[in-house]
Amino acid sequence: MNPQVEKFIKLPFYKRFLIVFVVLLSITGAFYFFVFVPKMDEYKGLVKKSETLQAEIVQKKSIADNLVRFRDEYDKMQQRLDESLKELPNDKELPELLTSIAAIAKQNQLEVKKFQPGGEVAKGFYAEVPVTLTLTGRYLDIGRFFFDISEMPRIVTVGNIKMKTVGGKAAGQVLISVDCQATTYRFLSAGENPPPAKKK
Template identity: 45%
Template sequence: MDARVEKILNLPAYQRMLIVLVVMVLIGVGFYFLVYQGQLEEHEKLVKKKVSVEKTLKKNQKIANNLELYKKEYEKLQAKLEEALGELPLKKEIPSLLTNIGALAKEKGLEILRFKPKGEVPKGFYAEVPVELKLRGSYHQAASFFAAVGNMERIVNIQNLKLGGAKTVAGRTALSIDCSAITYRFVENPPPKPSKKKGGKK
């Protein structure tokens, strides 16, 4: 028998128990660091991953549950956009639209002193089409003309309105009416925005 083993066996019982206890503790510590700690870290990773996956699933489920609502909202917005674009004439419709504005002025009894289309003002997917107007007529005739313009199928705004130069014509007071009638046309293929040049001046 090995002398060291024999020496241990000859020790008092409490000392032998103490040695066995120390050995068991060492084995337990070794097991913790070599096996259990690695498993614990792996378990924590799996728990975190599980929580992350659950959050993603809940988020996707919420989107899926509201998908029909989002679809209906999109369809409403699309319909509103098409309706708004429908109020913007194409380029080929502009001449007839301007003719209609002039015809309305005459229909309401106004005398057209100046009817001058100005250059278009690009605004991206649409462009402003201003017309400079100088009319003569009564206040009632002017108000009736502006109301008729506002009720046109296409959008036409009256801006820069100036009234003055009242004169008596054929026994009636006639005003000089200066204004701008601005309509808008849909730009089918808007030009791309110019790219900013990199770097400064040399």
């Protein structure tokens, strides 16, 4: 057995617990500051950009219908919007995206204990699609899973992360159970957009 592992095992329980707690806290902190926060900023920027482009498209379309000279400008804005919306799947692509998340967990040797998509929450021209996850595996594999999720071409944010050690080891490393919520975003077609609230 590895001398470092033997030394760790011989430590008093409270010291082992403290070491594991510090490691988990470090992983969670690193994920939050280096993955979650940048992704959330990127997401907010994309949503703001998309809303601005939507407003511009509506304004320019009325002009383009009557004036040919504005058609090129409208087409360019539509192209920019389409490029932005590539990161938001439509209804047909959503099951494939959810399957990809589960596949990434398995590729990182994580056991998927729970994979439960929740109800959509409409947010203007897009909808949030939450997925409740419970995963078990080594902390390095869990870290790789979060990294791989952040590298997906579609926007997927992960929050409400709760970690705890579970009985057992894999390759000499303590197993960790993670409860979290992955949220992806789906583009709503014109017919799906909720009507604007009436002013009183």
